[in-house]
Amino acid sequence: MRLGLNQRIAILLHEGIRGLDGKTGLAILRYSQAPIVAVIDRDSTGKSLPELTGIKREVPIVASVAAALEYKPEVLVIGIAPGGGVVPDDYWLEIKDALQAGMSLINGLHTLMANMPELNALLKPGQLIWDVRKEPSNIGIASGMARTLLCRRVLTVGTDMAIGKMSTSLELHWAAKLRGWNSKFLATGQTGVMLEGDGVPLDAVRVDFAAGAVEQMVMRYGKNYDILHIEGQGSLLHPGSTATLPLIRGSQPTQLVLAHRAGQVHIRKHPHVVIPPLRKVIQLYETVASAGGAFASVPVVGIALNTAHLDESAAHEAIAQITVETGLPCTDVVRFDANVLLDAVMKN
Numbered sequence: 001m002r003l004g005l006n007q008r009i010a011i012l013l014h015e016g017i018r019g020l021d022g023k024t025g026l027a028i029l030r031y032s033q034a035p036i037v038a039v040i041d042r043d044s045t046g047k048s049l050p051e052l053t054g055i056k057r058e059v060p061i062v063a064s065v066a067a068a069l070e071y072k073p074e075v076l077v078i079g080i081a082p083g084g085g086v087v088p089d090d091y092w093l094e095i096k097d098a099l100q101a102g103m104s105l106i107n108g109l110h111t112l113m114a115n116m117p118e119l120n121a122l123l124k125p126g127q128l129i130w131d132v133r134k135e136p137s138n139i140g141i142a143s144g145m146a147r148t149l150l151c152r153r154v155l156t157v158g159t160d161m162a163i164g165k166m167s168t169s170l171e172l173h174w175a176a177k178l179r180g181w182n183s184k185f186l187a188t189g190q191t192g193v194m195l196e197g198d199g200v201p202l203d204a205v206r207v208d209f210a211a212g213a214v215e216q217m218v219m220r221y222g223k224n225y226d227i228l229h230i231e232g233q234g235s236l237l238h239p240g241s242t243a244t245l246p247l248i249r250g251s252q253p254t255q256l257v258l259a260h261r262a263g264q265v266h267i268r269k270h271p272h273v274v275i276p277p278l279r280k281v282i283q284l285y286e287t288v289a290s291a292g293g294a295f296a297s298v299p300v301v302g303i304a305l306n307t308a309h310l311d312e313s314a315a316h317e318a319i320a321q322i323t324v325e326t327g328l329p330c331t332d333v334v335r336f337d338a339n340v341l342l343d344a345v346m347k348n
Contacts, residue, residue, distance in 0.1 A: 003028065003032050003195065006035075007034065007075050007104075008035050008037045008071070008072055008073045008075070009032075009037065009074075009075050009077055010036075010037060010038040010065070010068045010075070010076050010077070010103070011038070011077045012076055012078050012079055012080075012091065012098075013025040013039055013079040013080060014041055014042055014043070014088070014090065015043050016041060016079055016080045017041045017043070017044045017052055017053065017061070018043065019043075021082040022079060022080055023191070024078070024079050024080060024081045024108055024191045024194075025077065025079020025080065026055065027166060027167065027191045027195070028079065028194065028195065029049070030055050030057075030167070030334075031170055031195055032195055036057070037059070037060075037068075037072065038059065038062050038068035038071045038073055039059050039061045039062070040061075040062055040064060040094065041061055045061055046061060047061055049061060065094045065097040069101055073098075073103055074104065075104045075105070075106060076095070076098040076105050076106070078091070078095075078106065078107050080109075081162075081191070083269070085108075085109040085133065085203075086109065086110065086111055095113075095119070096119070096122060099119060099122040099123060099127065099129075102127065103127070104126075104128045104129070105129045106194060107130065107132065107133075108132045108133060108193075109133065110204070113129050114129040114131045132190040132193050132194060133190050133201045133203065133204040134201065134204055135201075135204050135206065135209075135213075140209065140216070141208065141211070142211035142212040142215040142246075144215075144249070144295070145219060146222065146250065147252040147295065147296060149218070149222035149223065150222075151222045151227060152226065152228065152254050152345065153228045153230060153251050153252065153253045153254045153255075154230065154255045154256075154345050155251055155253035155255075155257075156168045156229075156230070156258075156304065157236070157256050157257070157259070158235045158260065159235060159237055159259070159261070159264065159275050159278075159281055160235050160237065160238060160260075160267050160275070161234055161238055161241065161268070163235075163259045163261050164259045164306040164333075164334070165259045165304075166187075166192050166232070167304075167333065167334050168232075168338070168341075169186075169230065170185055170195075170229070171337065171338035172229045172257070172333070175337065175339055175342045176227055176342060179342075181227055182224075182226040183225060183226065183227045183228075184224075184227075185229045186217055186218065186221065186251075187199025187231050188200050188201070188202045188231045188232070188233050189202065189203070189231060189233055200213045202243050207242060210242075210246035211249040212250065213246075214230075214246055214249075214250025214251055217250075218251050228251075230251050232244070232247060232259070235267075236288060237267060237273065237281070239267070239270055248288060248289050248298075253289065254298065255298065255299060255301045255348050256285055256286070256298055257300070257301060257302050257304055258285065258300050258303050259303075259304040260278065260281075260304070260322070261305075261306040261309075262306060262309070262310060262315070263309075278325055279325065282300045282326065282328075285300055286299060300328065301341070301344040301348050302328050302329040302330060302331075302340070302341040302344040303328055303329070303331075304330075304332070304341060305332050306332065307319070307332045307335060312335075329343070329344045
């Protein structure tokens with residue numbers, strides 16, 4: 001299943017448009033080609049989505065599922081990604097209202113809903129509940145086989161979570177396709193899986209099999225594409241992240257692109273964890289990727305800088321500063337495009 005181009009979508013985003021947990025819904029608004037007919041966020045009702053987010057998409061913002069029914073949505077997407085992936089208590093009434101109104105449900109949270117009797121009782125023929133965060137079947141332990149592939153394998157890594165790794169991979173992928181290259185985006189999180197229709201929701205995979213799940217996906221596509229853009233997850237700097245290392249080991253990347261938020265000095269929800277100078281972060285990722293020589297040397301080839309909180313002049317200044325600080329190409333791929341970083345990928 002994926003976000004269908006012939007299905008009218010409503011996105012449930014209470015407190016997510018201007019909050020910290022709305023990255024799933026905002027990414028779908030930015031990147032999905034599906035017809036999105038309503039955004040549900042009681043804190044932003046009636047306001048302009050482009051003015052609030054910079055996303056050039058005119059979609060009405062309404063207060064509830066009941067109000068969204070005016071726009072005849074067929075699918076409700078839960079658009080938040082809170083810590084732990086738990087459904088907020090006040091979302092349950094909205095979810096039930098959507099199902100009672102005949103809508104299908106796409107759920108990217110850790111709370112699985114497809115087998116809940118209370119919700120299944122509300123389904124009519126043709127309605128579905130898609131739990132995105134489910135472990136793939138028939139996965140094993142990684143063996144490092146991805147290193148035998150001839151394709152480029154570009155993995156995004158980050159100084160923190162929710163910093164732009166998926167956006168960077170998508171923008172690199174689309175820039176590659178515009179140049180006529182045989183490129184594939186590999187999704188590793190719930191939002192990417194919704195957009196792409198396949199992939200591995202990595203944080204739903206048991207730790208022992210996480211690298212194996214990534215390897216299985218990379219091996220499936222690596223022989224048919226010249227370049228794979230692998231969506232990054234988590235951060236080696238984050239005290240609660242376990243996803244980055246399995247991605248490195250499973251994909252055996254040929255290049256890394258580091259995502260960072262301009263001006264951020266510590267992990268967002270853990271101010272006691274300071275982000276080191278970017279040169280040291282680059283050294284960390286390159287050292288871990290090569291494992292002291294057990295695996296191939298993997299360079300960080302560029303910096304994807306998130307400047308969404310800055311005006312354009314300040315964004316250019318921040319990019320120039322990071323370029324000098326690291327000696328690497330740097331840009332904001334969403335704001336300006338990914339070609340500078342794609343050039344760096346192709347040179348290595």
